[in-house]
Amino acid sequence: MWQYRVVSNSGKKVLIVGGGASGTFTAIALTRAGIEPVNIVIAEPRELLGEGLAYQTRDELHRLNVPTGRLSAIEDLPDDFMEWSSAPSYSFMERRTYSTYLRGHLSGEIRHLREFVTELKPEANEKVLATYSSGLQESFDAVVLSMGLGEARIPEFLKGVPDSPRIIKDVWDGKPLPEGRTLLCFGTGLTFIDIALTHLARDPRNMVIAISGSGNLPERHERSQIAPFTPTLSDVDTLEKLRSYLAGAGESWREAVDGLRPIMEAMWRTFTPEEREEFLRTDGSNWFRRRHRIAPEVGDRVDAEIRAGRIVVKSGKVSKVLVGEEEIALTLEDGSTLAGEYLALCIGRDYELSDPLTLNLVATEETSRGPLRMGLHVDVSTGLLLKPNGDSHTNIFALGPLRSGEAFESTAIPEIRKQAFAIARSLTSVENQG
Numbered sequence: 001m002w003q004y005r006v007v008s009n010s011g012k013k014v015l016i017v018g019g020g021a022s023g024t025f026t027a028i029a030l031t032r033a034g035i036e037p038v039n040i041v042i043a044e045p046r047e048l049l050g051e052g053l054a055y056q057t058r059d060e061l062h063r064l065n066v067p068t069g070r071l072s073a074i075e076d077l078p079d080d081f082m083e084w085s086s087a088p089s090y091s092f093m094e095r096r097t098y099s100t101y102l103r104g105h106l107s108g109e110i111r112h113l114r115e116f117v118t119e120l121k122p123e124a125n126e127k128v129l130a131t132y133s134s135g136l137q138e139s140f141d142a143v144v145l146s147m148g149l150g151e152a153r154i155p156e157f158l159k160g161v162p163d164s165p166r167i168i169k170d171v172w173d174g175k176p177l178p179e180g181r182t183l184l185c186f187g188t189g190l191t192f193i194d195i196a197l198t199h200l201a202r203d204p205r206n207m208v209i210a211i212s213g214s215g216n217l218p219e220r221h222e223r224s225q226i227a228p229f230t231p232t233l234s235d236v237d238t239l240e241k242l243r244s245y246l247a248g249a250g251e252s253w254r255e256a257v258d259g260l261r262p263i264m265e266a267m268w269r270t271f272t273p274e275e276r277e278e279f280l281r282t283d284g285s286n287w288f289r290r291r292h293r294i295a296p297e298v299g300d301r302v303d304a305e306i307r308a309g310r311i312v313v314k315s316g317k318v319s320k321v322l323v324g325e326e327e328i329a330l331t332l333e334d335g336s337t338l339a340g341e342y343l344a345l346c347i348g349r350d351y352e353l354s355d356p357l358t359l360n361l362v363a364t365e366e367t368s369r370g371p372l373r374m375g376l377h378v379d380v381s382t383g384l385l386l387k388p389n390g391d392s393h394t395n396i397f398a399l400g401p402l403r404s405g406e407a408f409e410s411t412a413i414p415e416i417r418k419q420a421f422a423i424a425r426s427l428t429s430v431e432n433q434g
């Protein structure tokens, strides 16, 4: 069992809302900063902490898309995941291993409450009152929000189409994919790659037909480590400069994209609201393909399946869907038709959350939506939740995808770890100075 470095015996009682990767990182960071594990509660309805959306998979074909050497759970022990996994620094491990690793760092004294938090109310005594889905209430000195992303996105062409077992709206709902020979996938990004590999591995006769506007697949990591460029903020502090920085990199676009990582949040904050909106609308899809790359081995496997004719990728716009008894068919604007037994939506999730807690926090004006309605209104320099008028809460924090509107790239593990450890430092800094 991991030995915790107790810096102070803080009596602070902290609630973490959501026990996916962000919530689990927060618990690990809080414990290392000196908050006693018995004073930490993680509200998470799922059985296993650390899984959330991304790390619940049991499929060995689903790989991490960040190299092992960058995935330590502990900020001051950067080699920790490498040592735990005995894998080389530049390798891409199975994603299913990651929550096991994270849970190994959680003290057994932390209370895992299998409840949704439905309401949070700041109280006069500087505490926050939490209401759970069971109706029970409990008071905390601080709360950390880590509810992740919103619902799976639904494309326009499916709006108004009645639910059908032929349409898999949320591929990460924990249910196995239905059995069928030909699977249609709407979307050709990272989720598509996972779903396609799972479907194809089940039966050599299976095939996948994927459709998206561009028909572009995610880019892949190089086979050996690259050295990122080291741009400064003034190189990219407008959208025009960012575009010219990326275009100037030519073949070295990976080095250029990875080099932005340390200054991404600052860059995003210098952009005007119009620049942010334009970037997402016109450059977004290319950016995500290049920023979140698949492991080289996964790329090889996808290439082989395409060569074998088991993955067919189309570009185009869907104009109509026809749901039959045994088949589902998509008609494209060029008049062609794609048919299969099932349609899986692989276009990611909304950045705008619609869960009861978020709706309640917004309705009671404890906070508002983040820029572009992505995540929540958060002060990224402190991690504290902001009210609609810009006033800061003193004891409610938010991290991970909830910061996407303010920080943009806030979903990958290296960013989440950094945020969790900063929150823990901030929550314990008064005690530690004594």
Ligand SMILES: Cc1cc2nc3c(=O)[nH]c(=O)nc-3n(C[C@H](O)[C@H](O)[C@H](O)COP(=O)(O)OP(=O)(O)OC[C@H]3O[C@@H](n4cnc5c(N)ncnc54)[C@H](O)[C@@H]3O)c2cc1C
Pocket (backbone or CB within 6 Å): 017, 018, 019, 020, 021, 022, 023, 043, 044, 045, 046, 051, 052, 053, 054, 055, 063, 064, 065, 066, 095, 115, 116, 117, 118, 146, 147, 148, 149, 191, 355, 357, 399, 400, 401, 411, 412, 413, 414
């Ligand atoms: C399929 C996939 C693969 C990814 N692969 C990688 C990768 O290889 N490398 C990488 O760096 N990043 C990867 N990411 C990105 C990143 O790691 C995830 O976005 C990350 O898991 C975010 O974690 P989270 O805890 O914030 O959100 P989630 O994983 O969504 O977890 C949120 C949790 O909060 C709970 N919850 C929600 N509302 C409440 C409430 N009101 N009360 C109590 N609980 C609540 C939910 O049940 C859920 O378990 C991937 C993301 C996805 C979706």
